[in-house]
Amino acid sequence: MSSRSLYLKAVSCNLCEMASGVPEIHFYENELNIRRAIEQFDLQNLDPALNICDLSSLERKLRLWQKLLPRIKPHYAVKCNDDPVVVKFLADLGTGFDCASKNELKLVLGLGVSPERIIFAHPCRPVSHLKYAKEQMVVNGTVDNEYEVYKLHKHYPNSNLIVRFKSAAKEALCPLRDKYGCDAETDAAALLLLAKALDLKVTGTSFHVGSGCSEVEAYDRAIEKAENIFKCGELIGHDMDLMDIGGGFPGTDDALFENIADAVNTSLQLRFPDERVQIIAEPGRFFVETAYTLICKIHAxxxxxxxxxxxxxxxxxxxxxxxxxxxxxFYYPEEVNPELYLEDAETLPKFKSVIWGPSCDSLDKISGEFLLPNLNVGDLLGFRNMGAYKMPIASPFNGFEVPETRFFRKK
Known part of the structure; x- marks a missing residue:
């Protein structure tokens, strides 16, 4: 057998038993080579674009997390990328999960994850979703206003309330200050008192500085607010033992992540030295952003x-x-750098180029102008770091299919 055949020998995988069949996992040695990976597929006859997912990247990210944030248990944010293969792989690695809906709960629970490993981290949940969580004994969930406290009192009174408060980063791809979270100084105490009056349990606090946070100091500000809420809760009589520091951790910049981890560890040691307080987080893009490379074909x-x-x-x-x-x-434009899979691509003359998507909509344009060689129909372009917040919101608009995904893993 040739080295190339050995390099990407396809084997069956028992990651999950899905109704549509077991996905095929392709194994590689040493390091995943995208150019060699795409040679395994007949892309000329494949209409949709193709995602190449490196599952071993998720494992490397978890090791980095455990090294830099050993006290904090990651609860993967399912909304970031809900592919069952990705979710099952992380479940097998032992992560917890942040779910925001009944369907996300069904996905995670259906893969054998125990309810204790799940936080239902949506402050404004439909009653039917609360009832499902109650049936499945998912007890930990967030709340940020008095109407939701009364809703829980009526429909799920034996749940564990986790008070979510606002503490937004000054720099983030997706700020969350306007939609969720109570005011830590003016509203949190009132929610704690209301819960106590209704004989509900408040077991902790949560915050989210914003997805794609690049402000290191944001976490310390939030953890200081959480400390004050803990003190208030203890005075009222709540037994609080959980803090959820949310998400926002970068997916591509490990140096920034290390700086954030240092700041978080220092803040936790100062404000929450008691190890009996469980600290969790909701990383999403941190795990999956770099795991995906999108391979696109020029069709015109x-x-x-x-x-x-x-x-x-x-x-x-x-x-x-x-x-x-x-x-x-479309919502959060980012710089993209297409990769070419041509011989001597770097030496070819470059021309001002515009890349359009396949639909008839004139907004369907990949942001930016590029300097590319004179390419031909059928040539391929690669886009790295495509694993976060893309596939869950992709649609077959205008009848064009969303990308397929092929999974790879290191031997």
Missing amino acids: KREVRNKAGKLDTLMYFINAGIFGAFADY
């Missing part, structure tokens, strides 16, 4: 010339766009 091109007839811009139309695999870019 167009040359735009100036009045003198000289080539001005090359337009490329690919099989993924902002209604599909790039859906989050």
Whole structure:
């Protein structure tokens, strides 16, 4: 057998028993080579774009988390990427889970995760979702206003209330200050008192500085607020032993993550030295962002010339766009750098290029202008770091399929 065949020998995987069948996992040695990986598939005859997911990247991320934040138990934010293979892989590694809906609970519980490993981290849940959580004995859930406290008193009085408060980072891709969280100084005490009057248990606090946080100091500000809420809760008579520091951890910048981890550890040692207080977090993009590489095919091109007839811009139309695999870019534009899988690509002359998605919508444009060689229909473009907040919101708008996914793992 050739080395290439050994490199990516496909084997059956028992990660999960899904109705649609068991996904195939392709194994590699040493390091996943994207160029060699895509050679395994007949992309010329594959209409949708293709995600290549490196499951071993999730394992490396968990080791990094455990090294830098040993006290904090990660509860993976399912909304970030709810592919059952990804969720099952993390479940087998022992992570907890942050679920926001009945369907996310069904997914995680259906993969054999015990309810004790789940936090129902949505402050405003429909009654039917609360009833399902009660049936499944998922007791930990967040709350941030008096109406939800009364709802819990009526529909799930034996749940554990975790008071969520606002503490937003100054720099984040997705700020959350406007939608969820009570005011830590003015509202939290009132919720604690109301819960006590209704004989409900408040067991902790939670916050979320915002997805894609780049402000290290944001966590210390929030942990200080949490300390004050703990003190208030203890005075009222609540037995509080859990703090959820939310998400926001970077997926691609390990140096920034290390800085955040240092700040969090220092703050916890100062404000929550008692190890009896359990600390959890809700990382999403931290785990999955770098695990995915999207492979797109050019299915059409167009040359735009100036009045003198000289080539001005090359337009490329690919099989993924902002209604599909790039859906989050419509809301939070990020810089993208397409990779080429051509021989001597770096030495070829470059032209101003625009990349369009496949739909008829004129907004379906991959942000930015690029300098690319004169490519042909059928050539491939790769986009790294595509694992977070993309596939769950991708849609087959205009009838174009969302990407398929192939899974890889180190031997």
